[in-house]
Amino acid sequence: MTLRLEKSARTAHLVIDRPDKRNAFSQEMWELFPELLADAMGDTAVRVLSIHASRKESAFSAGADIGEFVAGVDDPEWRARNQAAIRRVQVELSRAPKPTIAIVDHDCIGGGCGIAIACDMRVAGPGARFGITPARLGIVYPLHDTKLLVDLVGPSQAKRILFTGQLLSAQEARDIGLVTILADDPYAEAAELVETMASASSHSQITSKAIIRRILDGQQDDDAETTAQFFDAFSGPDFAEGGRAFLEKRKPEFK
Structure with a gap:
């Protein structure tokens, strides 16, 4: 399964597992995400939700599956369903009642970066890169998601990120407020953070x-x-x- 929920002690892990596609999100994954999120939020034993790739060496997510997007772009019904599914993920994740953490060890781009900025915190490794790339595709980033970005980094840095589509290093992302914690081992750092919050x-x-x-x-x-x-x-x-x-x-x- 390309997207699954695992639970251990007081933590739920929403695991992105599509390494052959650099964990790019298909329509099926966008539609499944809210169900897994609701499961984690509804479980009284779960205190914190962490979102991460299935493998430490994998990208967090390269974003939406562009091949699928291009194939469906001339289908108004598919386009509307795709936009609605992505919006639902962003809105429900950003408003989830329990604490959420994105663990990012490598590339976190486009829709993947959207998921990360909808979390409460982002713990990143030194090899992580962040980017939001609508300017490279000739599309427009939604207002709701743009506000999430502006809330984190301010309007000037948000404009730079969106106008250029450039990828930021983990260090630069932390310097501007996009990354909450930068650590050599983001998984171990996140586990310690979760344990502190769970107490x-x-x-x-x-x-x-x-x-x-x-x-x-x-x-x-x-x-x-x-x-x-x-x-x-x-x-x-x-x-x-x-x-x-x-x-x-x-x-x-x-x-």
Whole structure:
């Protein structure tokens, strides 16, 4: 299977496994992705979702399957279905309630880079390269996905990435904010990050992520809902455990 979900302990792994095509996404993969994402988000045992290639030496993803795209470009129905499937992946991944991490060890281009920037964090190895290449194909990047890019790197760097279609090294991608963490072994670094997050309060993480999404979507101040979230947390089980652990000078064990 070219796309699958694996679970271990408190982590779900969405694995991209099409190495013969540099993990390029077919229509079938775009349509399967939301089902696997929903599975991970709906499993109460899963705390974090990581997305990565099936092999460390493989590209994260070369993007959409351009051969398939060219073959279907004159079919309006296929084109509409393809656009809808890609948009659904980007929207649902960027708004997934639990933390998400993209692990990138090699090329992360086009639609593959779109998946990575829709994640909360990107952990990259020194050989990773990032690029969004509509300018090389004469097409236009969607507004929703462009906003994800602008939110990460700012408008000037987003323009450079989109106007040139150039590939950025992992170091440069980190320097401009596209990469969250640069590590010699991104898989080991991501595993350590996941373990640290899994020991913290899931309620705090999920609520914080939702608040950050509100800010990115334009909200500038608290409303009745966010104010209630703030006060309600003090009567919740995570604060009870966190408070006891602090007073007892031990690590909290959040359920």
